[in-house]
Amino acid sequence: MDGILIIDKPYGMTSHDVVNWLRKKYKQKKFGHTGTLDPNATGVLVVLCGKSCKLLQFLSDTDKEYIGQIEFGKSTSTDDIWGKVEAEKEVNLDFSFSEELQKFVGKNHQLVPKTSNKKVNGKKLMDYQREGLEVPKVYSDIEIYSMEDLGDYRFKVSCSSGTYVRSICRDLALNTNNLGCMKSLRRTKVGRFTIDQAQTLEDLETHEPVLYPSIYVLDHLDKINYQPIEDVYQGKRIHLDNSNNEVCILDAGKPIAIYEKEREGLFKSKRGLW
Numbered sequence: 672m673d674g675i676l677i678i679d680k681p682y683g684m685t686s687h688d689v690v691n692w693l694r695k696k697y698k699q700k701k702f703g704h705t706g707t708l709d710p711n712a713t714g715v716l717v718v719l720c721g722k723s724c725k726l727l728q729f730l731s732d733t734d735k736e737y738i739g740q741i742e743f744g745k746s747t748s749t750d751d752i753w754g755k756v757e758a759e760k761e762v763n764l765d766f767s768f769s770e771e772l773q774k775f776v777g778k779n780h781q782l783v784p785k786t787s788n789k790k791v792n793g794k795k796l797m798d799y800q801r802e803g804l805e806v807p808k809v810y811s812d813i814e815i816y817s818m819e820d821l822g823d824y825r826f827k828v829s830c831s832s833g834t835y836v837r838s839i840c841r842d843l844a845l846n847t848n849n850l851g852c853m854k855s856l857r858r859t860k861v862g863r864f865t866i867d868q869a870q871t872l873e874d875l876e877t878h879e880p881v882l883y884p885s886i887y888v889l890d891h892l893d894k895i896n897y898q899p900i901e902d903v904y905q906g907k908r909i910h911l912d913n914s915n916n917e918v919c920i921l922d923a924g925k926p927i928a929i930y931e932k933e934r935e936g937l938f939k940s941k942r943g944l945w
Contacts (some may be wrong), residue, residue: 672697673721674882679740680708680716689716692872697880703727705888706735706832706861711753714858715869723885725944729917729929730888732832734816740825743844743851748800750784750837752767758850760933772818772826772847775777781838783809811835829857863897865885870899885944886926892919894926903928906940 680689686707687843693702703716703724714737743762747754783789785806787796791796799806813834819827828836837853844851859866870881886894895918902909903920909930911918919936920928927945930938 672699673723674885675723675864675887676718676720676867676880676882677864678716678718679866679871681872683710685710686716689872690718692722693718695930705730706733706752706858708858709856712856712858712945713753714856714865715866716858717861717864717888718743719735719885719888720882722944723888724881725942726818726885726888727924728942729892733862734829734831734860735834735858735862736827737836738821738825738827738855738857738859739840740823740854740856741840741843741851742899743824743849744856745852746841746844746850747852749786749834749852751842751856754786754852759940760850763848768826769820771843771847772820775815775828775839775843776818777810778814780810781813781835782842784835784841785838787835790887794826814923815839830834832933875928884925886919886921888926889919889926892917892929895930896921900927903930903944904945906943908933908937908939910936911938912936913938 683735690702700716701724705718713877745759746757785800789796789809791807797805810832814831816829826899829934840853891917899921900922918930919926928943929941931941933939
């Protein structure tokens, strides 16, 4: 079983739980997921199967789309409703939710949640919090491409990789003289893959898995049809007129190797994919 499987991750399972479920279901060890979803989030989880797992190290940061919802009136330790309530405040509704959403569109310097696994001095932020230490403030440069008001304080956001929807919820509340946190989160798109392509675990109990070609996760790399192809299978250095640092070599339309630039015009094999 080789290729890309798009799963609609259910509520309550970790991304690793899904991988373990697949391993047991198909009696195959080689599964790996990209773009971890928290247990309380649902939606698109991209899973690489079999030989496609060799591609994990080459995947680029991918744009994503989410549907989130805000709950006003409280702030929590995790910036979502599942954390410890740290403060409460009467809700101010004297603002336009749609207008506030649009203020986030563009490049942002976003304060990441205190429960992030980003590291400061070798320690994850969540570990600072867990140990009762002052959590350092860490900011991430992200870009939000679009925001859409879906009603009932729900919104759709299209954004760059590394964007925290819970931070959007927290910051929008603060911008409107409120306290707030994320109430729900559903990922609806990762790169080219959408929620309409995703299969639930229940689907897989009764239907065959829909597998997409491995090349679909290599959109960011130039594709090269090189001859003689035997040189690639033998791991030889090859001459290419290409300005990128990495390229994907194809054989009959299928990716067979990733090559990296050694010097101008000369590339060496980084990983065989066959």
